Amino acid sequence: MDNITVVVFDLDGTLIESDEVKTRAYFDIFSPAASPVVEAAIRADRYENRFARIGRILRGLQGAEPAQSEIDRHAKAYNDICEAHQSTCAERKGASRVLASLASKRPLYLCSGTWEESLVRIVNARGWQPHFRGVYGGPRKKAANLERAAAHAGKECREMLVVGDTRDDMDAAVAKGCGFRGVKSGASDFGDASVALISDLSELESL
Incomplete structure (x- = not known):
């Protein structure tokens, strides 16, 4: 780890206990009768963004392409x-x-x-803004945001360590040549991938 000069964190499941609520919120914004369609949409693509997933749910419920205004209304909720x-x-x-x-x-x-707009507000609300040089979120993909972090830091991606709890985090890190450290969470889906896993964030303090 001597070559690591920048550390990049994921948020949900890595720094805060929020994965379960983010999944449950899809059920909360639709009626109970829609639950089978919501569940099927979540299974279809675990990493689909909220607009795409809500569009998928509405298509399943209505049998037709939903209006963008309807997708936006549900996405805001x-x-x-x-x-x-x-x-x-x-x-x-x-x-x-x-x-x-x-x-x-x-x-x-x-x-x-x-x-990203929400992410900045969340970081500010938790009092973490002094710790981060940059806070990057959707709609950009994680790999693109790793490039933004490297450019802002004036470093190469290979000098960065990504810390996250899902395969999506790992895949973005690998795609950009970053190091990766996995965090065990209820959402972890590394399967048989060879990943250095930690269960306690304090293990990172020796970096």
Whole structure:
């Protein structure tokens, strides 16, 4: 790890305990009768963004292409539920301490699938803004946001370590030549991939 000069964190499941609520929120914005369609849409593509997934759900319910205004209305309701929870839910044990410790030694960035405007508000609400040099989210893909972090830091992607709890995080890191450290969470889906896994964020303090 001597060549690591930048650390990039995912948010949900990595720094905060929010994965379950982000899934449940799709059920909350539709009626109980829609639950089978919602469940099928989630299974169809785990990493689909909220607009695409809500469009998929509405098509399944209506049998026709939904109006963009209807997708946007449901997406706002979904975002409001998630952002309220992400701003106040429990953090992973030691997250604030580890961020403060690492930020004193090297640049930190946050790259998440959460929409960027919401992500900035969440980081501010949690008092974490001093720790991050950049906060990057959707609609850009994670791999593109890793490039943004590298450019902002003036570093090569190979000098960055990505810390995340899903295969999506790992795939983005591998695609850009970054190092990767997996965090065990309820959403972890690394399967048989060879991944260095941690269960306690304090293991990162030695970086």
